[in-house]
Amino acid sequence: MSNSLVFCSFDAGRDGLPAGAEEVLTLARKLATARGVDLDWLVIGAQPSGVEAAAAKHGVAHIDHIDDPKLAELEPDVVVAAVQQYCGQQSPALLLISQTFDSRLVAPRIAARVGAGVVMNAIDVASGDGEVKVTATAYGGDTRVEYDVAGPVVIGVVSDPLLPEAAASPSAPEARSIAVDLAGVDERIRTVQKASSDGPRLEEAQIVVAGGRGLQDAENYQLVEDLAAALGGMAGASRPIVDDGWTDSSHQVGLTGKITRPVLYVAAGISGASQHMVGCAAAKTLVAINTDGDAAIFKYAQYGIVGDCLEVLPALTKAVKGG
């Protein structure tokens, strides 16, 4: 086993960098420095344009690149096989992966292939006595759990609560092309109908107005949509009202829904259950509207209105339009 610490990315991202790359690299840099080992970046598939600059900024020693015509769509079976072969060649001690919808499946599969421990939902990683100590969320964010892992480990890092920070000294990363053989790997899952990714995404919205059970009735979800439209933002929802069918799951914010990080998040009639807060805790400003002044949501909020969201939402919409 070598000692290297590897950040592995296999998505193109939307801004020239893989999702969460800078945040996870910041965490990885800190850990590599503490362990006195190289930080390498394994890029699977076509290399996004911003990789070299970000690698230098975060003190990456090597940019290891695996490309192959079979990796064009970055489907899971070929990605897992490519990373498995890389691990066979390089034997990294730690593999850090930014947690996304796709990596949530790929990360544990890689761990199974290489016999490594696996921890998802990680928010911090530290070195222990010959072990790695991983802090992850549990119970929908209600608790934090520390796990000790001896031996190699694959870690899925939730990048949203992390802040990117440049390394103390930038590096001049060396590019290495890694050869793998994917000839015998065939994708076992066939896509019949792709998800339509058209339209704006809640995850990238600058303003989100979200509603919960405090709306009392499905038809009142319109009040949330009205304020969202007036503010030029998007409408979100808590899981209970999505489960009840008041709106569809594309609006669901939280642990099992969308993770948002807007400038402004308005939570109307939402109590503040941890599993919801996972999806909006990174908001720059959180405004809470709830009839119960003791509701947990006010612990997270910068501004609170104790009142009925059925009255406050229309008043806000009117004021936004009038102003």
Place this chain on the structure above:
Amino acid sequence: MRIIICVKEVLDPDAVDNYVLHGKLEIGDDGKTLTQTSIPRLMNAYDEQAIEAALRLRDNGLDCTIDVVCIGADPTAILRQAAAMGADEVSTVPVADGSLDGHAVAKILAAYVGAKGGADLVLCGRQASDDDQGVVPALLGELLDMPVVTIARSVELDGGSVRVTRVTPNGDEIVEATCPAIVTISNELGTPRYPTTMRTMKARKINPNQVTIDSLSLADSDVVPLVRMSKQYVSSVQGNCTFIDGDSPDAQAATLLSKLRDERII
């Protein structure tokens, strides 16, 4: 065909949430175990939805055996619930404590599936609501060499293939895989059925099959965890909320907007 559903017993996450919100969650002397006996033990809700997914396949005319398995100290109550919902067979693999990690659980489940002569479809909840890890289905897929399709809203069988509608961040996607396959079920599947009183009464007399680790030909080293929990604590939240007062919702709205505009948030 055989459908095997893997279920887990968890502490009621809503009760845990409630204790946390009121600052009253208790953690034992070991620094990691939630000790309050007043927190109910339930079947993981996503696993209940996995059972529902299998029952819907049968409702649509599939000739199948629905086999529910749970690894745990004493999951008799949730396995009786599974039987009341409509499972044909319920089994438990007793283990002493909760120290198993995902790898160990997946190894036991893989051995169980093997002992049953395989399965055409394995259904799991997308994740357990206690540790939220969601790694077992992926690890199991590797051990059994089955494709794993995650986060299903609906599951249909078409000949030897399973067709799954997945809930992705970009909307619904439809994929197919050849059976045998593993599918993880999400809450979008909808509410699981509530067993009738008669079925619940009948299920009370059912004792789950006891399957020992030894009988699955697993070595002790197979179930040594690679990942061990050392500590659990409640994450603290700093309250720093400015409450907006006013005589009316209109007045409160005006005050709030002027603050947000002053800070250039809107």
